[in-house]
Amino acid sequence: MCELEGETLYGERLYSEGVETDPYLRAFFADLSDRPICYECPFKKRYRVTDLTCWDFFDVYRLSKEFDDNRGVTRVLIQSDEGQELLDRASSYARMKEIDVEAAVEGVRELTKSVKLNPRRDEFMADVANLDGEELMNKWFPDSGKVKAERFARHTCEKLGIYDPMKRLVKKIIKK
Template structure:
């Protein structure tokens, strides 16, 4: 019988699910809302393909970045809308213009976060902005396979562990391009849903803004309008409080194999924190960090370079300000408290018990601001 990676190591990349010829593996959610593979031993023929393809059980091919670039979209309106320089949206747009197909993370009603297939510029708008939650990708493998079989160029944008899964499934396919996001860790969509009041969840939510350049960084969109009753600074949001304090991450994030200087995707993108001695003067409008790791990554960057202001930077500058480019995020001393309480008390109460000082400070700050 095949042996998959352990519960603590499994990233939920779903490669095992995708490669099983007997459809003997399903992806099922644990009590915390994270997807894990489950083998139906009545269907399993013990071909061990799932074990052979698991990226956690086999050594990956990593490369030191060839170029480190600070850049931003010259179109100031688009730059501000994208919140971190705009490289992701711009790259996706140019890839589509060159008859490519994009797979990226999007909010899908009624309330889920998953990867979708994009073939138009309009679709790409759904991918825009940061997503501080794990996206489901297991249903996209079949679509990617169909696209690659018809010789279409495919760009997959996701977390490093998702990239590892995609590469394990499709090997070194010449039409597959990969872009990884600098990732601190991923909570589950279940945590996000439980952090939002039930009366708000009943509304027709179309989009979530996790970050913006206004004072309200976290907001929900209903029929193209921001819900006035649910917009707040990140520091005053219960979900983001759990994220920033590192107590809601998937267990595998705490020992992430992909949080390292060497990279696994063609290109790595994120916020360029810690930028020093630069000609860029309006850093607060967002600056993208781009690591070009392969020739394919260089090809991707060249697609959109004419629309970017860019300058090369030393890798050390990026490393010093981005912990996930060096090692996994350190485990919070309150992580186990939250995990122990959650099955009994749910998200909100478990968060209160795990972070009483921080939640109290958040509520006092909110009260003082609104009762002057």
């Protein structure tokens, strides 16, 4: 997501820094901050012993233009009658849309595949314990020229109203 000038929700400004800026996202997407069990997660399967399975819907544009508003969308898979009841109760205060379950799970690695262990994770975690936040970020995620260029490009595309289509185009190019 990208921060939009003046955009608010319930009277408060939305926080929406990108992966090139947000410290949590930088560590998360580098697979440095995952819990050890995440590298061999026993629950990574389509059908689970849980009431609901929830995860980010980064490609919501594939199935719903109305929910593609750059505020984040969560997929929810109902796994039990209790899960259906919970979702029914939430429907009065959450914006929801039912979609085809097979379309929702198609090509979704994070539902069935564990993340790969970053070989530097232990080193990162030792630094988390020993460095302050600024020292940690400067060491692991310096604000390099490349990062500044990515941030500038994201903010510029957002202000021009072309961030989402450009992001999809770049993803297509990278996959080829």
